[in-house]
Amino acid sequence: MNVTQKKILLGCIADDFTGATDLANNLVRAGMRVVQTIGVPAEPLAADVDAVVVALKSRTIAAAEAVSQSLAALRWLQEQGARQFYFKYCSTFDSLFSGEVRGNIGPVTEALMDALGTDFTIATPAFPDNKRTVFKGYLFVGDVLLSESGMQNHPLTPMTDPNLVRVMQAQCQRKVGLIDHAVVARGADAVTQRIEGLKAEGVSIAVVDAVSNDDLVRMGPALAALPLLTAGSGVAIALPANFGLEPSSQAGALPPAKGLRAIVSGSCSLATNGQVRHFIENGGAAMALDPLRIAAGADVVGEVLAWAGPLLANGPVLVYSTAQSDAVKSVQSRLGVEEAGAMVERTVAAIARGLVEQGVRQLVVAGGETSGACVQALQIAQMQIGSQIDPGVPWCHAHSPAAGAEGLHVTLKSGNFGGEDFFTRAFEVLA
Numbered sequence: 136m137n138v139t140q141k142k143i144l145l146g147c148i149a150d151d152f153t154g155a156t157d158l159a160n161n162l163v164r165a166g167m168r169v170v171q172t173i174g175v176p177a178e179p180l181a182a183d184v185d186a187v188v189v190a191l192k193s194r195t196i197a198a199a200e201a202v203s204q205s206l207a208a209l210r211w212l213q214e215q216g217a218r219q220f221y222f223k224y225c226s227t228f229d230s231l232f233s234g235e236v237r238g239n240i241g242p243v244t245e246a247l248m249d250a251l252g253t254d255f256t257i258a259t260p261a262f263p264d265n266k267r268t269v270f271k272g273y274l275f276v277g278d279v280l281l282s283e284s285g286m287q288n289h290p291l292t293p294m295t296d297p298n299l300v301r302v303m304q305a306q307c308q309r310k311v312g313l314i315d316h317a318v319v320a321r322g323a324d325a326v327t328q329r330i331e332g333l334k335a336e337g338v339s340i341a342v343v344d345a346v347s348n349d350d351l352v353r354m355g356p357a358l359a360a361l362p363l364l365t366a367g368s369g370v371a372i373a374l375p376a377n378f379g380l381e382p383s384s385q386a387g388a389l390p391p392a393k394g395l396r397a398i399v400s401g402s403c404s405l406a407t408n409g410q411v412r413h414f415i416e417n418g419g420a421a422m423a424l425d426p427l428r429i430a431a432g433a434d435v436v437g438e439v440l441a442w443a444g445p446l447l448a449n450g451p452v453l454v455y456s457t458a459q460s461d462a463v464k465s466v467q468s469r470l471g472v473e474e475a476g477a478m479v480e481r482t483v484a485a486i487a488r489g490l491v492e493q494g495v496r497q498l499v500v501a502g503g504e505t506s507g508a509c510v511q512a513l514q515i516a517q518m519q520i521g522s523q524i525d526p527g528v529p530w531c532h533a534h535s536p537a538a539g540a541e542g543l544h545v546t547l548k549s550g551n552f553g554g555e556d557f558f559t560r561a562f563e564v565l566a
């Protein structure tokens with residue numbers, strides 16, 4: 136049989152699963168038909184789409200492994216005919232960084248540059264819709280610097296330096312520079328000229344300022360010629376236009392939602408703490424997980440599923456390990472940072488799977504690493520992107536052996552994203 140290979144325009148590699156849906160969401164809203172795969176697919180692409188986002192869980196693994204997974208994703212995307220590539224990382228530039236550990240954003244960027252034979256790329260996590268802005272190379276979250284935003288207390292990737300040129304340079308062999316706001320404000324030609332100037336100075340990677348969507352759209356045409364872009368999801372709003380595509384309301388239709396509803400949360404961000412509090416204060420059924428009991432060998436998964444079973448018919452239940460930073464630090468000092476993280480992720484993922492086996496078909500997962508663990512436990516291979524709940528967070532539809540033939544609706548909420556009432560409003564958006 137002569138099967139015509141479908142070619143994609145944009146090939147994306149995301150370093151975590153919430154980040155992948157965030158990027159897919161922005162591309163869909165800007166007019167691309169997008170599919171998100173979980174890991175690198177074994178087969179060629181079957182769907183006729185404009186972009187594929189390959190979701191990896193590579194943000195906090197060893198750099199050499201993150202590079203190897205990212206290169207495998209690149210090769211697969213090249214085989215699908217992608218004309219341009221996009222490495223998506225967090226809008227808060229999350230990277231493991233301490234002592235010998237240099238963080239994965241730099242090594243992955245440089246490995247992708249080598250593989251693509253390109254001598255220049257950008258780095259900008261700016262995502263103004265979610266109040267992440269970059270000015271003079273400094274990353275702001277809302278009104279404060281990254282290092283004062285709560286991210287300095289992240290359980291796995293504490294971010295204590297808001298200067299992205301410095302953070303990126305510490306992770307890279309190549310020289311890192313800046314395209315500052317004064318240049319971006321003058322438009323795409325000025326950005327292109329500045330890129331040439333930086334190249335002449337031996338700079339290969341430039342952090343780019345952006346404080347508004349207008350900045351991102353303005354710089355868009357200057358990015359068309361770069362084989363590789365590295366960014367948060369914000370830059371994506373300007374890319375479909377480079378391929379002649381316009382925003383469309385077609386993208387985003389999912390099958391009708393049915394079945395029971397649940398929320399699992401392993402994120403310890405300020406935003407998620409607020410969302411958990413709001414859900415409980417408004418009478419939601421919620422159960423907290425105690426990491427020390429899990430470590431002591433208690434059957435926490437069994438207890439939670441027994442508790443949730445009779446409640447699910449009355450509305451969404453919430454299961455959370457979400458805790459304030461002092462509680463997280465105390466657990467980490469007893470169990471170790473990575474060990475505590477991995478153990479809690481495994482437990483939340485087993486609970487998510489158990490809930491789906493109990494009939495949950497609308498599942499909210501809060502936390503990037505947590506989402507990775509849940510999606511893997513549910514053996515989800517691919518996700519279809521639907522409508523947006525809050526900036527950066529769409530509903531998706533996916534197939535999982537645990538959900539039977541009809542599949543399930545799932546949303547992967549980045550720890551930092553979403554309004555206070557996210558856990559209730561998410562289900563209203565789907566209704």
Ligand SMILES: Nc1ncnc2c1ncn2[C@@H]1O[C@H](COP(=O)(O)OP(=O)(O)O)[C@@H](O)[C@H]1O
Nearest residue numbers: 290401402404456476479480502503504505550
């Ligand atoms: N109570 C807790 N104590 C220690 N670690 C925790 C606790 N709750 C969650 N974690 C771990 O913290 C990490 C949170 O990361 P993640 O899921 O990516 O959330 P976010 O999206 O907020 O970054 C995960 O590894 C999770 O297992």
Ligand SMILES: O=C(O)[C@@H](O)C(=O)COP(=O)(O)O
Nearest residue numbers: 153154157225226503549550
């Ligand atoms: O860019 C972002 O902020 C998100 O898309 C993202 O990557 C989220 O990561 P987590 O905060 O770990 O969920």
